[in-house]
Each structure stands twice: as structure tokens, then as C-alpha cells.
Amino acid sequence: MGHTTRIIKIGGFGAVKPVMIGGTFPVLIQTMWKDRLSFSDITGSTGEETLSRIKALGDMGCGLLRFAVPDKESAEVLGTLASMTSMPLVADIHFDHTLALRCLDFPIAKIRINPGNIGSREKVKQVLAKAASQGVPIRIGVNGGSLPQDLRRALAEGRLDRAGALVEAAERELEFFREFDFQQVLVSMKASSVADTIKANRLLAERTDVPLHIGVTEAGPLIPGVVRNTLALHALLGEGIGDTIRVSLSDTMEKEVIAGKEILGNLGEDIGKKGARKGVTLVSCPRCGRNSFDTHDFTERWQNRLYAINQDLTIAVMGCAVNGPEEARHADLGITGLGDKVFLFRQGKMVRTIAADAADAAFGEELEGLYHGEGKGKK
Secondary structure (H helix, E strand, O other): OOOOOOOEEEOOOOOOOOEEEOOOOOOEEEEEOOOOOOHHHHOHHHHHHHHHHHHHHHHHOEEEEEEEOOOHHHHHHHHHHHOOOOOOEEEEEOOOHHHHHHHOOOOOOEEEEOHHHHOOHHHHHHHHHHHHHHOOOEEEEEEHHHOOHHHHHHHHOOOOOHHHHHHHHHHHHHHHHHHOOOOOEEEEEEOOOHHHHHHHHHHHHOOOOOOEEEOOOOOOOHHHHHHHHHHHHHHHHHOOOOOEEOOOOOOOHHHHHHHHHHHHHHHHHHHHHHOOOOOEEEEEOOOOOOOOOOHHHHHHHHHHHHHOOOOOEEEEEOOOOOOOOOOOOOOOEEEEEEOOEEEEEEOOEEEEEEEHHHHHHHHHHHHHHHHOOOOOOOO
């Protein structure tokens, strides 16, 4: 099965790098900034930290970064930030269409609006007119909390199920966009239910060539959120449905990106040309009473850097001799503990033996050498 969608260009003006969504382009991973922005977040040393974190998210595989814009200050701050980074930034607008209009004065790459709560059609039309003149795409975001009143009644009375109501709301908005001849549009229909998310996106994919942003919303903390999103995304992406994803978690942006990258990477050929970019496969043991090396702490420290490597590598973090080189013999680089020592190995062969407190430095050296096609090979 497959679902071929129209191609949408996002960004590509000023310093903002262009990204392509739809067609046979790879599925794009996005995340959303977790906190409200203020001008103090983009100035001085704090501003440098903000830009550094945005760059790190991009290196890890995030292609699009969304920010909530709840008020005028947020719009000004985001607009200023958009001119400071090459990452395409998305303004997420609810309730006040004038915030979308103000964001469009800046190099914002995409606007997300929820027509169910943005106001009258005339207000939406103003946003469409300005976005069209600037060449900025719009994502129609539909969710159960902002359905039109008649669809809420139909849902309450059992005349529509939630998936059907989401699709009906999306189709109404798409019809309005067609009337205005606005083609640069994407749609998301998100529910906290896996089944509703799958059903709604399957239904709409049968009826339109508009690119779809998919994911389970309000999916919960790390473990439940990853499980629910994996189930929904595996089903949809395996059928060729979905052009961009967000793994929504009550956790960090970095973990959302890592989860998305793992889902795409492990789907592999199931999604054909829409597969993920190259990257690291991180293998780590769960730890037990035999451990002489804290795999949990080490993995937590290193995972963001490892997932930023754009090269096919298998990295193993093992806790003892049982799970050490033999269990992970295939790893391009591995680390394991034995007594008060730590061993580094490549393809099952020991290359270094160091004290535990030197593990991070030695691992970093070996990783750097491996990444550049070398290897220190010290003992």
C-alpha cells in the first residue's frame, strides 16, 4: 500500500534551510519546544545556550521545531529567534489570528493553526492571504478538544465516532482552503487514542493528497508515550501514510527526537523511500546484580551525542563479562566493565583497558577515531 502526497516546501528563505515534505521525501521528524519563550531566552549566554540546543536537536535528526505562541511577546520573541537559526521554526497559534499575522512578518517557516478555535472564516482568510503572499505553508491542526459544536453534538449523540468527527472537521477546513486556492497545506488529526489516530488518518488518506503530520497526542510519560506512538506510527507508516511525525511525550525534546528516529529506523524497508537517515544503533544491557559498570548512567550521558552521528554504527554499552564482547561482538564500538576496570572493544576484540574513572574520556577518543575511520587501538 502507498499514499502519494503533494510536495510542500518549508523554509528556504534567508538563513532558514529548506525542507521538503510529501512525495517520496523521507519522513520528517519534529518536536516542540517545552517552555514559553521570553527575550531573555534569546539574548546573552542564555541565548547562546538556546541556539546550541536547537542546533543539537537538528544534529540528532529533528527537521522542524514548533513553538507555542500564546501572546504578542511570544510572537515577537519567536520571530526574532527565527532570524538567528537555520532550523525551520513553526508558530503554533490558537484563538488569536493576529498572532499568526504578526509571525508572518518574520522568517517563520510554517504556521500551525487550529481553525476550530481561531475564529471566523474571515480571520482564517486573512491568515491564508498573508501566508500565500509570503510562500509560507500552513498546517491545519485538528483535535477532539476543538471540534465545531455540531460535530461535538454528533459525537455525543453517537452519530459520529471520534475518528469520523476529526476527518469531517479536517475536510471542512480543506474545502475552505481549496476555495481560496491555498495549496501549501498540511493536516494533522491527533487523538490520545491509538485506534482513533490510526482510523482518522487512514480515512483522510483515502480522500486527499495533502501531506499528513501524524502522531498520538497527549500520549503520556516516556514509556506509555513511546509505546502508543510506536503502535500508531508503525501501522500508518507501514501503509505509506504519514509525511512528518512527532512522538509527543511528557519528557524532553531530545527523547522525542530519539524515539522518532528509532521508530523510523526500525521500520526500515517497510516504508520504502520514506525511511530514516543514517545513524547509530545503540545496544545497551538492562543491568543486573552482575554489573560492574553503570550502563544506565553512561547511556544517559552519551545518548544525545551518539544519536547526532550521521553514520551507520552499532554502539554497545554492556555491564559485565557475560554481556560484554561476546553478546555484542557485532558492535563497531563497545564498552563493558569487569571488576574495577573498563574494557573497550571493536567487533568483539579488546582495544583498551582503563580505570572506570577514565571511561568517558577513552570512549570519546575511540568514538572520534571510529567516526573518522581510524581507531586508537590503545591498551
